[in-house]
Amino acid sequence: MISFGMMSLSMKSEISYFTEIARRANADRFTCYRFSPAKIHPITEMVTGEVFDQKKDCWVKAEFPLPSIIYDRCFYTNDPASKQSLAIVKWLKNKTDITFLGNGLPNKWDIYQVLSTSPLSPYIPKTILAGSGKVVIAQLDEMGQAILKPIFGSGGAGIYKIKKTGREFEISADIGDRLTTKTFHSTSETENWLDNLFRKKEYMVQPCLSLSDPQDCPFDIRVLLQKDAEENWIARGKGIRRGIKDGILSNLRAGGEILPFEEYVNTLDIRTRRFILLELEEILSKLPGILEASFPRLFELGVDIGVSRDHALWVLDTNSKPGRKVITSTNPDLKEVLYKAPIEYASVLSKILPEREEQHL
Incomplete structure (x- = not known):
């Protein structure tokens, strides 16, 4: 038993x-x-x-x-x-x-260090640690605008966009279903605000990529991957998360909506559609193996992939405890598969018990 x-x-x-x-x-x-x-x-x-x-x-x-x-x-x-x-x-x-059944992945910075030196590095946004306000301001001279993400975090909480225009700085966040913006009129004032933020949480900074649709709504592709009974990684389903107009996040907690993946790809011309599907396959076929080579065994992954205006694909986040709402909302027939998957994989593990691994949360 x-x-x-x-x-x-x-x-x-x-x-x-x-x-x-x-x-x-x-x-x-x-x-x-x-x-x-x-x-x-x-x-x-x-x-x-x-x-x-x-x-x-x-x-x-x-x-x-x-x-x-x-x-x-x-x-x-x-x-x-x-x-x-x-x-x-x-x-x-x-x-x-x-x-x-599966192990948690470490923080976003540790994951970045693995993926940025892997064969998937072209799909990984450049990322640095935001150790201080001065570091972020220096990056803005190169990037113009940037995204600040907590190293430990999920659900889009604590993400900010920072933009420099002349001598002014704008820091924006999606709060509920609206975009709120603070304006700072000096470098020192901006640095002080950022330093106070970084005292509460560790942050990293990335360039602000153009990941919006033609209506200026941020969007990304959410893919749910799981292992099957043969321990093969299967893409269970894909869905689109679409945020509010001119917003930062596509996250559902920030007022986003869910759309079928097919509805998105069917808006693309044949050549672009073929390119994006091939790039997606490239990412999804390699990502789980790269992560499991550096971290303990996984069972499931939620992968968020952004698509820029020039149709470049970017791996934005990987989550080892993913939700299922995006997938089941657009593919209700998948519910049965998702309910059975943990039991089927537990059956696989039961045949190799006991075992010992160094584990991560």
Whole structure:
């Protein structure tokens, strides 16, 4: 019997997703649990959580030993509860009798260092650490305008655009569904604001690429990759995220919308369409292998790819705990495949247990 645990920071998170996965698990082979890392008893190593009852089709409160395979869907922030859970998960990943379905990728800077020296380097935007306001201002002399991204972050939170016009500096951000802009009238004032920002979070700076459609709406291609039962990487689906007019982000939290990938490619002429599809195939065929050569084994990846006005493709972000909304909204028939995928890959891992890897969150 395979003991399969699905883990989230809150018991209110991912309930429907975990339930659909558990419904598709063969009751003769799997026992499915859901739990929070904070509910692991450090001395007894017993867990207070829920077990899925196949006959009743519901979750039932239970206490159980640590599952042998864990699907980690924890999303950490800077609050004390997250930090406590993070420490517990690090401890879990050092246990030789537990295997994680997939491992988290490190921060954006570490990923950049790997990808920028890989065969995919032509698709990776130039990136430097934003150590101080002076560093960013110096970059603006070369770039004219730039994007500031937190090294640790997701969902588009904390991203700014900075632009220099004459002696003035404009710093913009997508707040909700609107663009807000601050104007600074001196270099020193701008540097002070940036230094204050960098004291709170580590940032990196990239050139501001022209990643908008003809209506001046930022957009990108979201691709969901997963391993199948033969451990091959499969592109499960693609979708378009389109942001507000003149905005910075295509992110849904910033007021963006979801469009079918086919709707986008069908607007292109045949030559451009063929070029973009071939470039996409090149990126997606190499990216997982490059990451797994430097970081521990992965199960799934969300990849965000920008397309500039000259149809150049840029890898903007890679996420080892991707959402499914963009893919399922445009391809509802894929839901069944996505619900089965974690169980199918857990079956693969169960045949090679126990194993030990150095793990990343």
